Amino acid sequence: MAGRIATLADHGAQVLGPPVKWRPRQLTTKEKLEIVVRQLGKEPGGARLNPLDGVQFDHDPALQRRRWDEQAKDTIPPSCALDFIIALNKPTHGIKTANVDVPEIAKLKRLEGRAGQKKPKRKIPGQKLRSRPLLKLNRGFR
Template sequence: MREPAPAPPKGFRPHMPIKTKLEAVLINGPVFDSEGHKVCKLEDLDFDHQPPLQMRVWNVEAQDTDPPANDPFYIVPMVRAQHRTKTAKRDIPEIAKTRHLSAKQADFVRSITTRQCGDKRKPSGSIPSRPFPKRKKTR
């Protein structure tokens, strides 16, 4: 049975150097705000990890995510308001759903592996108390 991929430790967020930010801007090209004006100041930008860091697989040997957290090819510069909206509306709920499902999966695997050979399964429900409808007799 395959183990679920390990997630990064909670709160994992390494410092992003200015060199990485500039490389991400060069790779992705100019950034425009909602009115179509080019954003020229680095201070007006946020840098979005795609996929989010908590959705990446943790590499134990490197003590980093896979792909690495500060790889400029997986960082997209965005206007601050757009980045905050994307994070709040899409990334955080997706991360929470993934954690919830992986916890359910781990509980299921634990219940299956602790079963002994010959254990009877518990009935999932009972037969309805109302009988099936009678058919009309045809001649």
């Protein structure tokens, strides 16, 4: 199971992604060009890559969803493995990250107990509301 990519399906086993402050090394220009050429200058959906709008390189699956290899000090698969990086236009990358990656990473953290909340919420003590006694209605004043 060490060579598998972490998915939400295997949330029973602790995934333990990369450390919080860890960042992968920068891709070289040669690596970026190799990715764009491999994709024939198009996004996976078929849209043409537009360098004027900005081309960004997306890790798929996201780095936080990958297992951490303590010996290599890198993710499994390696963070800069070109087979797991795709070139996307900047707007497409923003949509994919917001709609797919962020919710899945948050769910994975919640399932593993790595979310920010360490202890359960406490009920705030306060005065209990008193029930009002029934008022007898008088038909008139004396």
